Amino acid sequence: SQQGEEDPQALSIQEGENATMNCSYKTSINNLQWYRQNSGRGLVHLILIRSNEREKHSGRLRVTLDTSKKSSSLLITASRAADTASYFCATDGARGGNTGKLIFGQGTTLQVKP
Amino acid sequence: GAGVSQSPSNKVTEKGKDVELRCDPISGHTALYWYRQSLGQGLEFLIYFQGNSAPDKSGLPSDRFSAERTGGSVSTLTIQRTQQEDSAVYLCASSYIGTQYFGPGTRLLVL
Numbered sequence: 001s002q003q004g005e006e007d008p009q010a011l012s013i014q015e016g017e018n019a020t021m022n023c024s025y026k027t028s029i030n031n032l033q034w035y036r037q038n039s040g041r042g043l044v045h046l047i048l049i050r051s052n053e054r055e056k057h058s059g060r061l062r063v064t065l066d067t068s069k070k071s072s073s074l075l076i077t078a079s080r081a082a083d084t085a086s087y088f089c090a091t092d093g094a095r096g097g098n099t100g101k102l103i104f105g106q107g108t109t110l111q112v113k114p
Numbered sequence: 115g116a117g118v119s120q121s122p123s124n125k126v127t128e129k130g131k132d133v134e135l136r137c138d139p140i141s142g143h144t145a146l147y148w149y150r151q152s153l154g155q156g157l158e159f160l161i162y163f164q165g166n167s168a169p170d171k172s173g174l175p176s177d178r179f180s181a182e183r184t185g186g187s188v189s190t191l192t193i194q195r196t197q198q199e200d201s202a203v204y205l206c207a208s209s210y211i212g213t214q215y216f217g218p219g220t221r222l223l224v225l
Contacts, residue, residue, distance in 0.1 A: 031212070033213065033214075035216075041203065041218050041219050041221075042205065042216045042217055042218040042219050043157075043205065043207075043216040044216075045213050045214070045215060045216075048212055048213055088156070088157065090157075100162060100170070101147065101159040101162050101170060101172075101173065102147070102149075102157075102159065102207075102214060103159065104149075104156050104157040104158075105156065106156045107156060
């Protein structure tokens with residue numbers, strides 16, 4: 001079963017604009033990860049944020065995590081046409097150092113128009 | 115080094131036939147995972163191998179599905195007596211600690 005929901009389900013913006021995607025989850029987590037998927041094939045890992053972190057940056061990506069609200073957001077700044085893809089959040093509630101199974105959200109489909 | 119590889123890239127089979135999907139994880143990664151993504155659906159966990167521990171099979175949808183991991187490296191996912199609802203992209207991932215790295219997937223179509 002899915003861990004939670006992502007919103008919006010679909011997002012269409014102009015190149016240069018910022019895109020914000022939100023993810024909610026249900027259970028306690030060790031970490032939360034964001035992935036990108038192009039054309040329904042392999043997922044590309046974007047960023048991992050641990051449960052004791054509140055914000056993390058990687059290039060044009062900014063991820064926040066609010067464990068009290070069980071939610072996370074992914075912000076892509078200065079979007080490019082190449083950012084067009086589906087974006088998924090995934091949570092890992094396993095104990096210990098290695099990750100267990102990931103529980104994925106339903107994903108947000110982002111279209112960036114040139 | 116090389117990423118996670120999967121074969122075949124695409125597989126078309128007839129209902130009732132058995133199929134085997136292969137995953138080669140990143141060298142040195144102790145954990146290996148299988149997920150399934152059906153058309154219009156999210157990603158669904160199937161099975162997880164961690165070192166020499168017993169695998170977590172909690173996500174396998176039926177006893178027609180099985181997987182093994184030989185020598186702590188390559189893994190094979192087997193689907194017996196395939197059904198049309200088995201049509202999906204099957205994704206493999208491996209990890210050492212933290213991030214799971216995904217392969218390109220095998221797109222399975224059951225006619």
